[in-house]
Amino acid sequence: MNTLEKKAFLKRFPWMSAPIQVGLVGFCLVFATPLCCALFPQKSSMSVTSLEAELQAQIREAHPELRRVYFNKGL
The missing domain is CATH 1.20.5 (Single alpha-helices involved in coiled-coils or other helix-helix interfaces)
Structure with missing residues (x-):
């Protein structure tokens, strides 16, 4: 302007x-x-080790072999 x-x-x-x-x-x-x-993907992934300790424990209890989680970033 x-x-x-x-x-x-x-x-x-x-x-x-x-x-x-x-x-x-x-x-x-x-x-x-x-x-x-x-341009920016809506779905993303993250290592389980990068999550909060409580969430890591829940995931490892339910699925011990899981290494990555996928999530929707939304807008």
């Missing part, structure tokens, strides 16, 4: 600064959010 405000158009129509800024932010949100959701 600093660069755009120095241009002749916004010097001539300073009231257009707010609508242009809202439009640019909206444009970025509309395309950046789905793009980032697509």
Whole structure:
């Protein structure tokens, strides 16, 4: 916006600064959010040894051979 405000158009129509800024932010949100959701995987895995001690004990009691757990990161 600093660069755009120095241009002749916004010097001539300073009231257009707010609508242009809202439009640019909206444009970025509309395309950046789905793009980032697509780039970063929703499902992830973690070693059982990286979990809390209580949770490790529960998992080892139920499934002693399990080495990795998988989880949904959500949004």
